Amino acid sequence: MDLKDLYIFQKVAEKKNISKAANTLNYVQSNVTARIRRLEEELQTPLFHRHNRGMVLTPEGKKLITYADKIISMVNEMKKVMQDSEQPVGKLEIGTVETVIKLPFILSKYNKQYERVDLSLTSGVTKDLIDQVLHYKLDGAFVTGNHKSNHPDLVQYKVFEEELVLVTDNTPTTIEEIKRKPLLVFRSGCGYRSKLREWLRDEHVVPEKVMELGTLETILGSVYSGLGVTFIPHSVVQHHEARGLIQCHKLPDKYSKIDTVFICRKEAYQTASLEKFIDTLEECQQDTRYPLPFI
Structure with a gap:
């Protein structure tokens, strides 16, 4: 098995598309296709499910990607060790x-x-x-x-x-009113969002609207404009609070300390x-x- 085959396999698994992987690797598409087929023949098992929208790993492919990641990482680590200095x-x-x-x-x-x-x-x-x-x-x-x-x-x-706080615009509001506002959050997997979900669950509140926004700047700008409420570290917004641009609302340590x-x-x-x-x-x-x- 050629190490380069594993690099190609790893990139196809990441891109889920032969053409995109070939472009990233700067290879011709036919070469990438041939390498994947040769790897499947050598291992005597299909590594991808192929469909019109691209490629996804088979169960056997998922096993191989775990080993491929480790092998490639070890090779990269070996290079670092050999080149490393104080x-x-x-x-x-x-x-x-x-x-x-x-x-x-x-x-x-x-x-x-x-x-x-x-x-x-x-x-x-x-x-x-x-x-x-x-x-x-x-x-x-x-x-x-x-x-x-x-x-x-x-x-x-x-x-x-950090201390997490609920952040709203500068219109006077209460915690009960905040519970009814749209929630402006990072995508699933965010630790702050998980903490906010814990608080809402314990308060028996089901949010009427949850809006996933991609960046901190977008979230804060949307809060300032009155779109909704967010839950982020106080250190990020305390200067805005001091200038009267927003309001910060504290929650018990169980939900706010992180x-x-x-x-x-x-x-x-x-x-x-x-x-x-x-x-x-x-x-x-x-x-x-x-x-x-x-x-």
């Missing part, structure tokens, strides 16, 4: 939820000290980021702490504790670039310049 170099891929208020300081401090590291940042919701770290798509990620971040294959570092943690794989070789990133996190915990005055 002075960080190379690529470091980090994920984050959108509301890590300290992140600009962390990134700035790290970049100034380790300019040779090619640092990339991916945003998403907690559930997706945890999955990407576990499946070797990211070196580490900032997520909201929960039972999934305590996965046995992960190690986590507490970054700080940790932001940094996770990475427990068994993976920890490169100098990742080690120094974790060191930078710990240094920034002592910094008192947060939150940013212009957010």
Whole structure:
């Protein structure tokens, strides 16, 4: 079995389409098709269900993708080990939820000290980021702490504790009125959304309308315009609250207290670039310049 076959298989599984995978890999489509067929012949089993809209993994394909991810990750890790030195170099891929208020300081401090590291940042919701770290798509990620971040294959570092608040526009309102407003949330898998759902469940409230919005900016802009209510860290909006642009409503600690943690794989070789990133996190915990005055 050629390692390149696994790279191609992994990309087709990700894109669910031969043409898109070929474009990403910069291969001709016929070459990708031939490689997949050869892999299926070698393993004597179909790896994809093919249909008009694309391709999905068969049960056997799902088994193989697990091994392919691990093998490819180990090869990449081997390259990092061979190239690694005390002075960080190379690529470091980090994920984050959108509301890590300290992140600009962390990134700035790290970049100034380790300019040779090619640092990339991916945003998403907690559930997706945890999955990407576990499946070797990211070196580490900032997520909201929960039972999934305590996965046995992960190690986590507490970054700080947040207080979640209900945020409405500046029109006077009560908690009972808030319960009837449309909820503006990140997509499923968001830790803040899970906490809000707990509170609503315990209050025996079924929301009349839940609106999933893609970015923090869109959510906040929609709150300011009176569209609905959201549930996010107080640190993100306290300057707006101080200027009278919004109202923040507190809930009991059971629903409002939540940790932001940094996770990475427990068994993976920890490169100098990742080690120094974790060191930078710990240094920034002592910094008192947060939150940013212009957010």
